[in-house]
Amino acid sequence: MPEGLLEVDGLHVQYELRGGLARRVRGLAPEVLRAVDGVDLSIAEGETLGLVGESGCGKSTLGRAIVGLESPAAGSVRYRGETLGATRTRTQRRRVQMVFQDPYSSLNPRMTVRQTLAELLRAHRMVPPAAIEARCRELLDLVGLGSRALDAHPRQFSGGQRQRVAIARALALEPELLVADEPVSALDVSVQATVLNLLDELREKLGLTVLLIAHNMAVVRHVSDRVAVMYLGRIVETAPTGELFTNPRHPYTKGLLTAVPRLVPGRASVGAGVVGDPPSPVDPPSGCRFHPRCPIAQEPLCSTEDPGLTGRPEHLAACHFAWREPPPAHTPEVLQEAS
Amino acid sequence: MSRPLLRVEGLRVEFNLARGVLRAVDGASFDVQPGEALGIVGESGSGKTMALRALVGLLPRTARIASGTVEIDGVDVTAAGEDERRELRGRTVAMIFQEPKTALNPVMRVGEQIAETPLVRLGLSRRAARTRALDLMRLVGIPDPTRRVEAYPHELSGGMRQRVMIAIALSADPKLILCDEPTTALDVTIQDQILKLLGALQRDLGVSLVFVSHDLAVIAQTCTKVAVMYAGQVVETGTVDAVFREPRHPYTLGLLRSVPDFDMVREHLSSIPGSPPDLASPPAGCRFHPRCPFVQDDCRGAPIPLIELGGVRATRCLYHERCAEDVRREPVIAGA
Structure with missing residues (x-):
């Protein structure tokens, strides 16, 4: 595959857990939570890549590491061939911007929209001082808010409007890559569509590349060109959206898709979905990390050997049986323990 | 029909x-x-949670039931005293909340919390109540109950805590379980597990459910009947099948069209313009009229009553035929 706009290579992000001191006193190494544990990911220019997975799988941490809000323990993030370190130049920061989940806490409540936007434009010298006012208006126009909003504080807006302000703020720096972390999940159903449509519109108009982090599979299906599925700190499958939804190869992806509640009444998930709870990323299972919840896991293969991503460059899956006849389904290990 | x-x-x-x-x-x-199983669907501020809480007298202190009747199993709740209501809450009706983390007692072992109702209300002995707790934990699919019975809520995952809540709800053999967004705080895989559990309980134990959610798909999978709420009013009722396939209120129609459908990918999602009204001064006439694509002059005048459409279907829209036409032009959900 050609080098993408953004290349993530063997990325690891870890957190030392609290209680580390107590363990150190006793001569033990502190517990480490490996939120992102060896991720390779490539984002092509102009595409929308959906990143999905359960909470705690590390998808937000990966997004934050890409933007530079987390410093990786190992691995690299490259942007147009240039490595983006933990400390980034102003230009490097400008190119990759983020929209957060909760517009109620991501905006400064004491600043008007004008102050929020003008500060950024000034600090990054985006436009000459005399043009700041005009640019603020232009940005609001871009996200579908009138210039009357300029003098308002965040509290005067609804959730959807706040998210528009947050998007305008991200766009103020004229980024090329936008990382949107659950941009609609805090919003009401009828408002979600307008924000999703806006993101799509902006992508077309400004030629943005978007990394959309989301848990809602229907949303991802509607707006992404390609999807990456994450499980316990690792990417377990990537494929073009249509293919991922119709021909998933990883049992976790299959379970995840079955678990989605459908709008068509009675089209209840007939399959098993995914059983059990996600294991702790502090002490992930050996071999394939999904094996305790997997209905086709084989012993000892799956509990000892990490399958790694295999397949065609455009469709990769990390399962020993992704590309061959899977063994018959059985009761996953997590449920066997229960009985 | 039997007595509701x-x-x-x-x-x-x-x-x-x-x-x-x-x-x-x-x-x-x-x-x-x-x-x-009845679903009550609406966005935040639509009144769905307050309607649910009013049923069992769990309203915030500043709120009150101004009028209307609520009858549960033949008992008029609004006229009942606090004692009678408490008895009802303990026995006939149980409630499951959105956030099991805050609804459970953090300093009490989950086994004791499940055994509390059998012990206090059903008068079981300590030993029998514990056995009952273990049975209930098995029933709701908590693995390794003999160990988990000693656990505190914070030692369990969100899904397990919600199972504990369901076990508590079931502990007095209720006839009716009120669920307030029971899966909203959970991951989609865990949500799927909990919805399947609730479905199985309804089927196997014959309990009735009232299911409040903002998620249309969750309602579609768990309920047989639905009431759509907007700005404090029920604007449409009917079987889930009828309402989702052929909505007869422009709000329901708009809501269904704005949700990404997993089974039908649209080029462009439509959305409802504007935002819900301030409930202290709602618009005259139909409350949805400022946002409605089919609005006519008479929508702005007198309040619109619920119009019966036969069976359990009703709508608060004078021009519901327009919705039907719109759906014939373009289906709202896949496979309709």
């Missing part, structure tokens, strides 16, 4: 605010037959 287990008629819930009276629920009517 729950009958709500003209329910009004009001808050007294400095700037006037806020009518959070304004004339909600619905009923639930034994063994039936």
